[in-house]
Amino acid sequence: DGHQDLVGGVGIAQHLSSLGWIAAFTIIFFTTARRNEGKHQAFVALRSAEEGMPDKISSWALVKEPVKWCVGMSAVLAYAWICDRSGLIASRNKTSEPLIGYIALAVIAIGSAMSFKHDSSGKSGFLCNSQTDEWKGWMQLFLVYYHYLYPSPQPLGVYVTARIVVASFLFMTGYGRTMSAMKKSSSFSSFVFASMMIRLNLFVILLSIVMGRTFCDYYFSPLVTFWSIFFYSLHTLGRRIEPHWRILIAAVCCFLLSVNSQRDPNKFSFARIIFSPLRPVLSSSATSFDQWLFRSQLDCFSPLLGAVVALQQHRIREALQWLDAQKKSLYVIGVSLA
Numbered sequence: 001d002g003h004q005d006l007v008g009g010v011g012i013a014q015h016l017s018s019l020g021w022i023a024a025f026t027i028i029f030f031t032t033a034r035r036n037e038g039k040h041q042a043f044v045a046l047r048s049a050e051e052g053m054p055d056k057i058s059s060w061a062l063v064k065e066p067v068k069w070c071v072g073m074s075a076v077l078a079y080a081w082i083c084d085r086s087g088l089i090a091s092r093n094k095t096s097e098p099l100i101g102y103i104a105l106a107v108i109a110i111g112s113a114m115s116f117k118h119d120s121s122g123k124s125g126f127l128c129n130s131q132t133d134e135w136k137g138w139m140q141l142f143l144v145y146y147h148y149l150y151p152s153p154q155p156l157g158v159y160v161t162a163r164i165v166v167a168s169f170l171f172m173t174g175y176g177r178t179m180s181a182m183k184k185s186s187s188f189s190s191f192v193f194a195s196m197m198i199r200l201n202l203f204v205i206l207l208s209i210v211m212g213r214t215f216c217d218y219y220f221s222p223l224v225t226f227w228s229i230f231f232y233s234l235h236t237l238g239r240r241i242e243p244h245w246r247i248l249i250a251a252v253c254c255f256l257l258s259v260n261s262q263r264d265p266n267k268f269s270f271a272r273i274i275f276s277p278l279r280p281v282l283s284s285s286a287t288s289f290d291q292w293l294f295r296s297q298l299d300c301f302s303p304l305l306g307a308v309v310a311l312q313q314h315r316i317r318e319a320l321q322w323l324d325a326q327k328k329s330l331y332v333i334g335v336s337l338a
Contacts, residue, residue, distance in 0.1 A: 101145065105161075214287070227303045257270055
């Protein structure tokens with residue numbers, strides 16, 4: 001009973017901590033938004049003057065999108081609770097069904113292949129938003145199939161594919177944060193940071209509260225949040241430093257993080273040192289602290305690779321353009337010889 005009370009107390013403390021994070025980020029978000037309100041109204045007035053539109057916005061227009069978001073979010077959370085916590089729907093242990101799994105993977109492969117498009121304008125660029133968004137969408141669909149169809153232990157090929165998908169998400173975290181930091185119009189304000197944290201964590205925090213779980217049980221969101229904070233801090237605090245030196249600092253940090261990846265308690269572990277103060281947030285009765293160390297060390301070089309690719313993006317783009325030109329030249333030569 002004492003142990004249960006302790007676990008319950010820890011769970012309540014973590015939920016209160018989660019609510020505190022929501023409140024803090026929301027306060028920062030709306031405080032900064034109030035500061036920018038005058039600029040926004042000036043922009044609306046200028047745009048209205050240019051386009052002949054009314055320079056006032058109705059109250060419903062201001063709250064329409066937030067209301068739609070709240071209704072949609074509430075519906076998703078209610079659906080999750082009804083399916084998994086209400087007892088209205090029976091549950092059973094998952095059984096491996098390889099044929100259905102392979103069919104699902106084939107559907108993803110065929111669907112992603114059919115979505116290929118050739119950009120004749122050449123404006124999309126290398127790893128533009130439309131490409132990375134679609135990439136993330138197909139990977140999310142794969143992860144849904146992966147968790148729904150394959151109980152532990154999963155087939156090796158499927159597990160490796162899932163690890164590649166997770167590493168790809170972390171790759172895009174490092175890539176996206178670095179690309180944003182290198183833009184001339186990049187902003188390092190508290191508003192940008194708060195909006196990023198809310199976007200990454202709000203749904204997971206609400207879901208953990210509704211489902212009676214803790215934030216760390218949905219490990220992927222804390223993992224992406226950690227790397228987002230890491231690269232945001234790196235590029236914010238080091239914005240006076242040349243980008244390649246920042247990436248070098250990131251490489252050193254990733255190397256230190258990977259030390260003692262076997263998590264031997266008798267050996268030095270940089271990861272254990274830096275994450276130990278966050279143990280109450282990163283562990284629970286269902287998720288051990290060792291699991292967090294495993295997941296944070298497993299793909300620690302993926303976001304670094306994304307940052308390196310972002311740093312060298314212009315060279316990669318030039319190389320791809322050169323290859324495309326060579327391909328066209330070879331095609332012309334082949335047609336001429338034919």
